[in-house]
Amino acid sequence: MDTREQTVFIVEDDAAVRDSLGVLLGLQGYRTQSFACAEDFLQTYKPSAGCLVVDIRMPGLSGLDLQAVLLKQQPPLPVIVITAHGDVPTAKTAFKAGAIDFIEKPVDPDALLAAVRTALRADAVQRVAAERAEQVQRQLQTLTAREREVMELITRGCSNVEIAATLHISPRTVEVHKARVMEKLHVRKVAELVRIVLGTQPVG
Amino acid sequence: MAAALAHELNQPLSAIRTYARASQMVMREPGRADELMQKIEREAARAGEVVQRLRNFFRSGASQLERIPVKQLIDGALAPLREDAEQHGIELRTDIEDEATELLVDRIQIETVLHRLVGNAIEAIDSTASAQRVIRIVTGRPDSGWVPVSVIDSGPGLSPEIAERLFEPFATTKPTGTGLGLAISRSMIEAHGAQLKAERSAYGARFCFSLPTAALKEGGNGHA
DSSP states (O other): OOGGGOEEEEEOSSHHHHHHHHHHHHHTTOEEEEESSHHHHHHHOOSOSEEEEEESOOSSSOHHHHHHHHHTSSSOOOEEEEEOTTOHHHHHHHHHTTOSEEEESSOOHHHHHHHHHHHHHHHHHHHHHHHHHHHHHHHHHTSOHHHHHHHHHHHTTOOHHHHHHHHTSOHHHHHHHHHHHHHHTTOSSHHHHHHHHHHTSOOO | OHHHHHHHHHHHHHHHHHHHHHHHHTTTOHHHHHHHHHHHHHHHHHHHHHHHHHHHHHHTOSOOEEEEEHHHHHHHHHHHHHHHHHHTTOEEEEEESSTTOEEEEEHHHHHHHHHHHHHHHHHHHHTSOOSOOEEEEEEOOOBTTEEEEEEEEOSSOOOHHHHHHTTSTTOOOSTTOOSOHHHHHHHHHHHTTOOOEEEEOSSSEEEEEEEEBTTSOTTOOOOO
């Protein structure tokens, strides 16, 4: 994904800290959007590509609260949290909720830039995977009911003969359905088919 | 206290460090570099202000208790504020009972607390167009060795949200505040074995605390 399409969202209640982060990231060529509180951010935010740099301790909704809200979105916006020095319990909570990195104040600008690079990369990877999953979903919808039955039996590891017996059709017809499924899903090998179909199903 | 201080200093220091890194990136653009340098200067001044504000606290961090009559304490604390109040068209009214009651307190700390509370009250009243512009400092009769003190203003009062976070370090509603004033004030009152509380009164805000009398022997426990 083109990083120019990504936005670094900054949510920080201290005006000077907020401005300095915007200046630094802007000079590095990132598109940024800054907010003084989590509430303001949530009011304007539409799920988009990028990452979030958020201060943990803010009046109103805290950085952790905001992280929890964003986790409900798919794919979730990668989060970098900034907090007071040595706030271990908060760091633990943030990491458990999937924070990319944890930056202590006073902010080390190079550590922050490195964290932003990591976060944007993670965001891009997530988005490619999500796009791929969506594409597979679309392709799966083009299958006929019979083709879907055949596909499900293939992914369960059934042989052509077993599928033919289960569906009361000839092995030759199974072959034809199988070929159509592979064509519609743009795969050439059965192993590939199994991987992408299982990959789109929710895990656990 | 240490955490609040760290937080207050970390804000400008974060900004300074980040601006400094950013200015390294624009060295060849004097205009932009200069703009960033000015921001660095501003933030350094802000860090200095935090230290300045805390100086009183650290200077009197180790309590130096002295015997002082309640009226003398209150009048002494308010003296430097009268001019400020007058300039804002605000009346400072004191209502002191049992004026001669001797307190055993750290005078500088209690003065700092009263300065903060009255200073806040002046700002609160100033933020409204209210016709009534009065700050009352009321002390009551000693009760089991403690003298109750209230600072009541005719400002807009405290919203429930503000009241809840009032004493948290850095929970400021003022654009230029460090959010430490009330946190420090509370620490100082607690150092005297009492509590600083905020209430919403019929009009404006009301801050209350108690001060130990000299009659109350040292080592007396805090009370509600």
